[in-house]
Amino acid sequence: MSSLVQSVDWLAIAPPTLAAVVGLVVLVTDLFIGETRKAVLGWTSVAGLAVSALLLLPLRNGDRATFCLTGATDTCSYVADRFTLVIQLLVLGGALLVALLSVTALKDADRELPEGEYWFLLLSSAAGAALLPASRDLATLIVALEVASLPAFALVGIKRGDKKSSEAALKFFLSSVTATAVSLMGVSFVYATTGTLYLTRIADRIQHVDGQFHTLAQTGVVLTLVGFAFKTAAVPFHFWVPDTYVGAPLPIAAYLSVVGKAVGFSGLILVTVVAFPSYADVWGPALAALAALTMTVGNVGALRQRSTRAYSAVRLLAWSSVGQAGYLLVPIAAAAYSEDARKAIGSTVAYALMYAAVNLGAFSVTALVARRNPLNRISDYRGLYAESPLSALVLGFFLLCLAGLPPGIIGLFAKVTVFSAAVDAGLGWLAVVMAVNVVIALFYYLQWTALLFRAPEGEPGTHRAPAPLTAAIALTAVLGVVLSGAPQLILRFSGTVLF
Numbered sequence: 469m470s471s472l473v474q475s476v477d478w479l480a481i482a483p484p485t486l487a488a489v490v491g492l493v494v495l496v497t498d499l500f501i502g503e504t505r506k507a508v509l510g511w512t513s514v515a516g517l518a519v520s521a522l523l524l525l526p527l528r529n530g531d532r533a534t535f536c537l538t539g540a541t542d543t544c545s546y547v548a549d550r551f552t553l554v555i556q557l558l559v560l561g562g563a564l565l566v567a568l569l570s571v572t573a574l575k576d577a578d579r580e581l582p583e584g585e586y587w588f589l590l591l592s593s594a595a596g597a598a599l600l601p602a603s604r605d606l607a608t609l610i611v612a613l614e615v616a617s618l619p620a621f622a623l624v625g626i627k628r629g630d631k632k633s634s635e636a637a638l639k640f641f642l643s644s645v646t647a648t649a650v651s652l653m654g655v656s657f658v659y660a661t662t663g664t665l666y667l668t669r670i671a672d673r674i675q676h677v678d679g680q681f682h683t684l685a686q687t688g689v690v691l692t693l694v695g696f697a698f699k700t701a702a703v704p705f706h707f708w709v710p711d712t713y714v715g716a717p718l719p720i721a722a723y724l725s726v727v728g729k730a731v732g733f734s735g736l737i738l739v740t741v742v743a744f745p746s747y748a749d750v751w752g753p754a755l756a757a758l759a760a761l762t763m764t765v766g767n768v769g770a771l772r773q774r775s776t777r778a779y780s781a782v783r784l785l786a787w788s789s790v791g792q793a794g795y796l797l798v799p800i801a802a803a804a805y806s807e808d809a810r811k812a813i814g815s816t817v818a819y820a821l822m823y824a825a826v827n828l829g830a831f832s833v834t835a836l837v838a839r840r841n842p843l844n845r846i847s848d849y850r851g852l853y854a855e856s857p858l859s860a861l862v863l864g865f866f867l868l869c870l871a872g873l874p875p876g877i878i879g880l881f882a883k884v885t886v887f888s889a890a891v892d893a894g895l896g897w898l899a900v901v902m903a904v905n906v907v908i909a910l911f912y913y914l915q916w917t918a919l920l921f922r923a924p925e926g927e928p929g930t931h932r933a934p935a936p937l938t939a940a941i942a943l944t945a946v947l948g949v950v951l952s953g954a955p956q957l958i959l960r961f962s963g964t965v966l967f
Contacts, residue, residue, distance in 0.1 A: 477534035480548040482523045483556055484598035487563075490516030491591030498584025506583040510571040513587040514936075517567055517594065521560040524553050533604075543666050545605045554817055555601035555734045558824050562726040563594035565828045565943060569719035569835050571936040576839060580628055581717065589619035589626070590723070597727050601734040605665040606655045606692070606743070609735055610648070613695060616731045617644055620724065624716040636708075636715025643708045647698035654691025658743075661685040667743040675746045689747045690754070692739055699732025702797060703762040706790045710769070713786040714779045718838060721782060722831035725789045726824045733796055733820060740800060741809050752804025756898050759801050763794025763905040770912050775846035775919070781834055782844055784912065785827070788870065791909060792823055798886050798902060802893035815889040818958045822882040825951065826869040829944030833863040836933050836941065846916060851924025859933075860920040862945045869948055871913035872906060877952035 478485075494509050494516075501508065527548050536544035567590065574583055596615025603609040621644070625637025659665055661681045662673040677685045698705040713721040740751050769787035773780045799815035806812045834844065836859055841848035853860035869876030872883040883906060890899040933941065951958055 477532055479523075479526060480532040480534050481546060481602075483520045483560060484595045484602075486520045486523060487516060487560070487591050487598060488595035490520075491588045491595065494591065495584055495588040498588075503579065507571070507575070509583050509587050510567070510574060513591055514564065514567045514571065516591065517560055517564040520594075520598070521557065521564060524557055524560070527553055537666075543669060545608050545666075546599075546602045547604050548602055551734075551737075551813075551817070552602040554821070555730055556598045558730050558821055559594060559597045559601075559727050562730070562824050562828060563590065563597070563723065565832070565940050566590070566719050566723040566727070568936045568940040568943075569722060569832060570717075572839075572934045573717055573719050573835065575934070577717075581626055582628075586623070586626060589623050590720075593617075593619035593623070593723075594727065597731045600731050601738070603738070604667050604742070606658065606667070606670070606739075607665050609738065610652065610655060610695075613651075613699065613731065613735060614648065616728075617648075617699070620720070620728065623720045623723075624712055626720075627715075627717065630715070632711075632715040633717075634715075636712045640708050640712045643705070644698060647695045647705060650691050651693075651695030654688045654694065657684050657688025658692060661688065667738060670743045671745055674744065686747065686750055689744050689750055693736065693751060693754070696732050696735040696739065697758065700729055700736060700797065701732075701762075701790050701793050702758045703765045703790070703794075706762065706765065706793075709790055710783050710786045713782050713789075718782070718831065718835045718844075721786070722828055722835075725785065725827055725831065729789070729793060729796070730820060730824070733800070733816060737800060737813055737816065741803055741813060745809070748804035752801055755797055755801035755804070756895060759794050759797035760898055760901045761794070762797060763791050763902060766791030766794055767905050767908045767912075771908060773846065773912070778843045778845060780844075780846045781837075781849065784846060784916070785830060785834065788909070788912075789827065791905065792827070792870070794905070795883065795886050795902065796820060796823070798895075798898060799889040801898070802889045802895055805893040805895060806889070812889045812893065815885045819882045819886050821958050822869070822878050822951065825944055825947045826866045826876070826879065829941065829948060830863060830866040830870070832937065832940040832944055833859050833866070836937055839932075846919065849916065850919050850922050852920045854924050859941070862941060864917045864920050865945070865948060867913045867917045869952070871910050873910070873914075875952060876948070878948065878955050878958065881955040882958070 494512055498509060532548040533544040535546045574581055593616050596612050600612035603612050621637055621641045624640050625633050627633035661677045661684055662670050664670055674685055701709050766787050770784050773784045796816055796819055799812040803809035803812040837848060838844045869879035872879040887899055887902060
């Protein structure tokens with residue numbers, strides 16, 4: 469019977485499965501240990517995420533698939549191909565760095581944050597995020613999207629008695645639920661016109677929809693993209709980002725900026741390039757317009773941040789992440805016009821890997837400064853070099869990477885890769901918009917970088933970094949330096965992402 473599935477390939481599904489299992493173990497363990505031993509939950513979570521990432525190694529040599537229809541082994545719900553593994557590495561690696569930040573944040577919170585629930589929610593969200601790039605049917609995609617999102621809502625609002633946290637969680641939840649409802653309506657339209665939820669079968673059948681259902685199919689394509697556009701923080705679905713980043717615990721803001729984006733972009737790539745390639749004339753122009761609008765609004769929003777405003781450093785990173793989302797959308801839009809969509813998508817993946825490393829690094833240094841300056845204003849970074857030379861040098865390096873300036877070579881090469889994807893696809897106007905936005909972004913990145921090396925206004929203090937926070941800063945710094953010295957390690961993924 470074609471409705472039955474084959475046996476489960478446990479090795480293929482091991483990375484997200486282990487993250488989910490460790491989350492359950494942490495939640496149950498929390499019931500039986502005292503307050504003085506709660507730190508073991510954090511280190512168990514860190515170890516679980518590290519092992520989950522290591523489980524990607526046995527999968528690197530070949531494509532594996534499971535939950536396939538009997539009699540149709542090419543129609544599967546879970547596929548561990550190169551695309552899946554690269555995004556899972558980004559997700560699990562990003563979650564691991566966030567976990568290191570969280571160990572310090574929870575200790576500093578002095579029991580104001582419930583540790584057991586925190587780690588369970590973080591691991592659950594990471595498991596859903598790791599599942600999504602492997603999903604090859606719309607039902608699994610939506611389930612993975614919600615498994616990644618629902619714990620994130622709770623993590624944003626997990627600060628007890630904090631009005632900003634509760635308000636941020638409510639805004640994030642309501643806007644996300646609305647986007648998900650719209651996406652589900654789109655999925656139902658697609659299913660009604662094709663009779664299948666499998667992406668490869670949709671790609672084949674949607675080309676042969678009866679004329680009377682063509683508009684329904686077209687509407688389904690557009691609505692399905694909405695939920696994933698929301699997760700990428702593309703304009704006009706970005707309005708939740710600044711307040712959510714400010715209200716959430718700082719490690720969760722870092723998590724949303726990297727892992728949350730990876731969820732949105734991987735889902736967007738799957739539904740456009742794999743499921744709806746024949747409707748490129750619909751989603752191509754839409755994503756190109758979204759890319760131009762998103763990078764412009766994000767960079768202008770970052771440019772308007774006042775350095776003395778409370779939480780302005782986090783707000784600038786939030787608006788910057790919106791602008792970076794615009795750059796990430798460019799190659800996906802270009803895939804609609806390119807003869808080699810795989811190469812265009814590779815540009816997005818390469819840029820996402822660069823962005824993940826340096827943005828998590830910037831958030832790590834921000835977390836260090838926030839331990840002494842809880843309001844986290846950009847002006848609080850004045851004279852950081854006098855107080856903590858290594859921290860200032862590292863943050864300056866990360867900001868230059870985001871700006872695309874030497875010595876942040878990896879940022880420059882990633883931007884050139886995205887720019888060339890637009891030019892090769894004939895989207896010259898989008899390349900021009902991107903070039904203008906890169907210049908706009910230079911101003912606020914360089915302004916913050918220059919502030920680090922000015923003379924401090926008062927007596928310089930010290931920024932003592934606990935071991936987990938030091939490890940997160942060191943890991944991201946080493947990764948950024950290595951990739952700037954050998955950018956081909958990431959750029960080689962351009963054109964080699966396989967479906």
